[in-house]
Amino acid sequence: MTILVVAEHDNQHLKAATRHVLAAAEAIGGEIHVLVAGQHCAGVAEAARALPGVSCVRLAQSDALESAGAENMAALVVRLAPDYTHLLTAASASGKNWMPRVAALLDVAQISDIVRVDAPDTFTRPIYAGSVWATVRSADAIKAVTVRTTAFEALPETGGAACLETVEAGVDTGLSRRTGLALNASSRPELETARVVVSGGRGLGSAERFSALLEPLADKLNAALGASRAAVDSGYVPNDYQVGQTGKIVAPDLYIAVGISGAIQHLAGMKASRVIVAINKDPDAPIFAVADYGLVGDLNQVVPALTAAL
Amino acid sequence: MKVLVPVKRVLDYNIKARPKADASGVELAGLKMSMNPFDEIAMEAAIRFKEGGQASEVIAVSCGPQANQETLRTALALGADRAVLVETEVELQPLAVAKLLKALVAREQPGLVICGKQAIDDDANQTGQMLSALLGWSQATFASRIELGEGTALVTREIDGGLETLSIRLPAVVSTDLRLNEPRYATLPNIMKAKKKPLETLTPESLGVDIAPRLTLLKVAEPPARQGGIKVDDVAQLLDKLKNEAKVI
Ligand SMILES: Cc1cc2nc3c(=O)[nH]c(=O)nc-3n(C[C@H](O)[C@H](O)[C@H](O)COP(=O)(O)OP(=O)(O)OC[C@H]3O[C@@H](n4cnc5c(N)ncnc54)[C@H](O)[C@@H]3O)c2cc1C
Numbered sequence: 001m002t003i004l005v006v007a008e009h010d011n012q013h014l015k016a017a018t019r020h021v022l023a024a025a026e027a028i029g030g031e032i033h034v035l036v037a038g039q040h041c042a043g044v045a046e047a048a049r050a051l052p053g054v055s056c057v058r059l060a061q062s063d064a065l066e067s068a069g070a071e072n073m074a075a076l077v078v079r080l081a082p083d084y085t086h087l088l089t090a091a092s093a094s095g096k097n098w099m100p101r102v103a104a105l106l107d108v109a110q111i112s113d114i115v116r117v118d119a120p121d122t123f124t125r126p127i128y129a130g131s132v133w134a135t136v137r138s139a140d141a142i143k144a145v146t147v148r149t150t151a152f153e154a155l156p157e158t159g160g161a162a163c164l165e166t167v168e169a170g171v172d173t174g175l176s177r178r179t180g181l182a183l184n185a186s187s188r189p190e191l192e193t194a195r196v197v198v199s200g201g202r203g204l205g206s207a208e209r210f211s212a213l214l215e216p217l218a219d220k221l222n223a224a225l226g227a228s229r230a231a232v233d234s235g236y237v238p239n240d241y242q243v244g245q246t247g248k249i250v251a252p253d254l255y256i257a258v259g260i261s262g263a264i265q266h267l268a269g270m271k272a273s274r275v276i277v278a279i280n281k282d283p284d285a286p287i288f289a290v291a292d293y294g295l296v297g298d299l300n301q302v303v304p305a306l307t308a309a310l
Numbered sequence: 311m312k313v314l315v316p317v318k319r320v321l322d323y324n325i326k327a328r329p330k331a332d333a334s335g336v337e338l339a340g341l342k343m344s345m346n347p348f349d350e351i352a353m354e355a356a357i358r359f360k361e362g363g364q365a366s367e368v369i370a371v372s373c374g375p376q377a378n379q380e381t382l383r384t385a386l387a388l389g390a391d392r393a394v395l396v397e398t399e400v401e402l403q404p405l406a407v408a409k410l411l412k413a414l415v416a417r418e419q420p421g422l423v424i425c426g427k428q429a430i431d432d433d434a435n436q437t438g439q440m441l442s443a444l445l446g447w448s449q450a451t452f453a454s455r456i457e458l459g460e461g462t463a464l465v466t467r468e469i470d471g472g473l474e475t476l477s478i479r480l481p482a483v484v485s486t487d488l489r490l491n492e493p494r495y496a497t498l499p500n501i502m503k504a505k506k507k508p509l510e511t512l513t514p515e516s517l518g519v520d521i522a523p524r525l526t527l528l529k530v531a532e533p534p535a536r537q538g539g540i541k542v543d544d545v546a547q548l549l550d551k552l553k554n555e556a557k558v559i
Contacts, residue, residue: 100439109524128327175448180475254558292539
């Protein structure tokens, strides 16, 4: 068995997600290669070479790969695929975007968002907003898999000494082109990897109150900020703050849910957190059923008091 | 330009799914089924293009058992012009659906396919991308804004860290995210009118598509349960617990 792990990066930094995916690859077993595809990303490939358990890093660079567009990424991975029994990447916005294309072009099923490796051909994945876990077996020669990073503990950054091989980047399919990129500037830790997440819901009532109450708390805890869908839909915070079934999946050491009711779609994104705190004025809010520590009260009083006491 | 919108019939999002007693699947008997919420958003986008004169016809399609007719009638009530059901009792996986949709695209020649980014039952998030690949078309997933131009479209996508805008060549497949629009409700007169709109039924065999499942479902189970915790009285007790019991701060 030889596994290709496709690295997650921004052409400058190798993202931690890759090390979680490597843990899933290790659980499958066999030789592991890492593909770094992008532009001016030789530094990322160098970082990947140091990852433990990786025998070879394959580097593909071109303008066409710079933004990891689905059509070009898929064409590249499909070209490399015959060397492998498994193709793995993170179930991130990027991996979800191009991996199904790869699977379709190879005429194989994709196994999305795995949380467990049961055997090299058998995987467990959450369905129905994580209310149920399904265990599925693939009969396809190549397994195309996206990995829920929070379900696999990251391997260390160093310890390996992989070879480096340059691969042909391929021509631009010309089907799509990035014309704009608006990233939310933030000095906070990344939501997906933060040790502490402070999340706000509709209970915050406005964008002003969201930031006035939750930013000082997040500052004190060096936390990332997250939100429920209702908070995002109401315009309190940008869309990429959304935690849940159809947003981001997080599993920090500490998740503080403020003014969030605990709809199943929200729980799907955070219930694997180590410690959950819920602050809500409704003692019957479903969030309390998953909270280790629940505090019933008005967030307008509780949050400033908590921030002041830290 | 015709717009094709695939719609899926799923367990209503308000209902918590449970495994069947024999672990062979999820219990659906007698439970409320609805159109996948992301497909409602896709329908809404297509209907607005029609209302704005940018689409000539909106065709809703669904693949699955006969009961999917109900979902298609909802699509017709929302504003689709006609509907196609590819009827089968076989369990359909995303690759099979993508192949069926490809065959329908060959028949209907739409300039745009708008689909939901994921179905809230299998949470696979695959079908649109697979269809786009099989057609050799461009794709733009997780759309929060679609602007149609001459032979191209500008699509703003929700990605990790912010928003990305793509210029894509048409024909294309676009998948919808939550912020694209707020879907309308079907009005009673439109529900009545929908009963008279054309709904055609085809089969995978008549389309010449192999839909055999590739993944075998071995079992479904409840996920590991989370122990319920305690309620604390005040901020001081909360801090004490976080520091001394959970040791997370
Ligand atoms: C297809 C689909 C996908 C979805 N995906 C997601 C997803 O990924 N993530 C997600 O989060 N949701 C998702 N949802 C939405 C989900 O169903 C809920 O609607 C949403 O999570 C509710 O957000 P909320 O808890 O902030 O709001 P509400 O349910 O309105 O809860 C607000 C809470 O704030 C409390 N509150 C109000 N004022 C105060 C106060 N002064 N002090 C203390 N507490 C107060 C209230 O008691 C209440 O419990 C999805 C829904 C659908 C249909």
